[in-house]
Structures are given as structure tokens and as C-alpha cells.
Amino acid sequence: MLKIYGVHKSRATRLYWLAAELDLAYEKIPVIQAYKLADPLAADAPLNTRSPAFLAINPMGAIPSIDDDGLKLHESLAITLYLAKKHGGPLAPQDLAEDALMMQWSLFAATEIESNALKISQLNAAERLSTKTGAQEADVHARLLRRPFGVLEQHFAAHAYAVGDRFTVGDINLAEVVRYAQPLTSLMDAHPHVRDWLARCQDRPGFKTMWQARLDEKE
Numbered sequence: 001m002l003k004i005y006g007v008h009k010s011r012a013t014r015l016y017w018l019a020a021e022l023d024l025a026y027e028k029i030p031v032i033q034a035y036k037l038a039d040p041l042a043a044d045a046p047l048n049t050r051s052p053a054f055l056a057i058n059p060m061g062a063i064p065s066i067d068d069d070g071l072k073l074h075e076s077l078a079i080t081l082y083l084a085k086k087h088g089g090p091l092a093p094q095d096l097a098e099d100a101l102m103m104q105w106s107l108f109a110a111t112e113i114e115s116n117a118l119k120i121s122q123l124n125a126a127e128r129l130s131t132k133t134g135a136q137e138a139d140v141h142a143r144l145l146r147r148p149f150g151v152l153e154q155h156f157a158a159h160a161y162a163v164g165d166r167f168t169v170g171d172i173n174l175a176e177v178v179r180y181a182q183p184l185t186s187l188m189d190a191h192p193h194v195r196d197w198l199a200r201c202q203d204r205p206g207f208k209t210m211w212q213a214r215l216d217e218k219e
Contacts (some may be wrong), residue, residue, distance in 0.1 A: 002026040002083075005054065006063030007033075008214035012077040014176045015064050016213065018080050018169060021206035022087050030062050077106045077173050084169035091169050100162045101172035109177035112148040116141040116178035124183035142187045149191045154177070156193035160200070167204065173200040 004019070006012030007030050011037040019026055034040035047054055049061040058065040058074050063170040065074045068086075073079050081102060084092040093099035119141045120129075128134030152174075155162070178198055181187055188195040201207060 002069075003029055003067040005029045005031045005065040005067075007059060008210065008217045010063050011176075012171055013210055014076045015066070016092070017172050017176065017206055017210040018083055020209040021091055021172070021204070024083070024091065025208065031065075033063070034061070040117075044112055065217035068186060077110060080169050080173055080198070081106065090166055090170075092166070094164065098163050099167075102173075103110065104167060105140065105162045105170045106173040107150070108151075109174045113176045114180065115137075116144045117177060120184050120187075130181060138172070140148035142181075142184055145181060145187060146190075149187065149194055152194045152197075153191040156197040161197070167201065171197075171201050175207075179198050 002019075002024060004012060004015055004026050006015070008016055010033065018024075030047065031051075031054050032046060032048045037045055038050055039063050040043060040048045040050040044049070049063060055061055057067065057072060060074065062074065064076050064079065065072065066079050066083075068083075073082060085099070093102055098113055123129050123134050123138050126134075129138055161167050162174055175198055178194065179202075182198065183196045188198075202211075
């Protein structure tokens with residue numbers, strides 16, 4: 001059986017969303033981030049990213065990872081692409097061109113959007129977006145996101161989804177990165193086609209199932 005290592009409050013959300021879309025059976029192995037623990041190497045510490053048992057799975061000590069009947073795979077975007085292609089259906093690429101486009105959008109999200117979007121998410125989590133200094137920091141990251149968001153805005157002005165005008169794993173990979181910037185409503189409102197595409201993705205039952213599990217998680 002597929003084993004997913006990682007909690008919902010991590011980049012593993014991408015995997016759990018895909019699993020919900022595909023109705024995949026899996027075993028969740030909760031591995032929490034070591035920085036959340038006072039002493040991650042304590043004898044009574046829960047399984048975490050510095051635990052020797054997890055480092056035997058992923059020597060980089062990062063979540064998520066999977067073990068799919070002996071195949072150990074890391075890097076969330078690679079995992080989602082692998083699982084979608086393995087299980088097929090409309091979420092998977094239908095040909096080589098779609099495969100390339102899904103990889104393109106996934107890598108675009110990781111290289112051009114994630115770093116600055118994540119900073120906005122962190123400011124929001126720290127309840128600093130409404131403060132003067134927090135808003136100033138967010139504006140810096142928003143300025144750096146305007147070009148990639150402009151690319152997305154142009155694409156979604158002409159297309160309902162990232163690839164093939166249907167919802168695919170490419171949308172999951174892209175949406176779960178763009179989501180980090182979602183709390184900055186001024187940025188989203190400046191790109192209404194991106195905002196509306198993200199709303200379509202997040203209105204899916206698979207996303208709602210994943211998100212409720214994230215909200216219910218104690219870690």
C-alpha cells in the first residue's frame with residue numbers, strides 16, 4: 001500500500017489533495033517538522049524530520065515522502081506527477097505534450113512563485129499582514145510576484161485550467177503554491193482570472209476533503 005510520510009500542515013497537502021481526487025487508498029504516517037518541537041531527538045519525541053527512523057526514508061529530512069510498494073520518492077511536485085501518471089484518468093497527462101506542460105507549470109510554481117508567496121503566507125500566519133511593517137514586507141514580495149502572476153493572468157484569461165482546459169494534477173501543483181499568496185487580497189484582486197481559477201480549484205470536493213483534514217490536524 002502507498003505510504004505518505006508527512007502531516008497535512010506541510011507541502012504534503014498536494015499529495016493528500018491528489019489522493020482525495022483519485023480516491024487512493026494510502027497509509028498516512030504523520031511526520032512533523034522538527035522545528036515545531038523543543039527537542040526533536042528526545043526519547044519521547046514524535047516522529048519528525050530529524051528522527052533517525054525518518055532519515056532512513058529521506059536522508060534530506062524533508063516532508064513529504066512516499067513509499068509506494070518499495071519505491072521511495074521525495075519532492076512533492078514529483079510525487080504528485082508520478083501518482084497521477086501511475087493511476088491515469090483525466091487528472092493525468094494524456095500525451096507527451098500535456099506531460100511537458102504539467103511539468104512546466106509545476107516547475108514554474110516552484111521556481112517563480114513559491115518563495116515569495118510563502119513569505120506572504122508566513123506573514124499572515126504570524127498575524128502581521130495588518131501591521132505597517134508586515135504590510136511593507138508583503139508589498140515587496142507582491143512586487144516580485146507581479147510578473148509571474150501576470151503570466152498566469154494571461155493564461156487563465158484564455159483557459160479555465162492550466163493544461164487541456166480540464167482540471168489536472170498541474171492545477172493541484174500550481175494551486176497549492178499560489179495559495180500561499182492568497183491572504184494578500186490586493187494581489188489576488190489585481191489578477192482576477194488567477195483568483196477565479198484558484199476559487200474553481202478550491203471548490204472541488206477533493207480540496208475540501210484535504211483542507212478539512214488539515215484544519216482538524218493537531219500537529
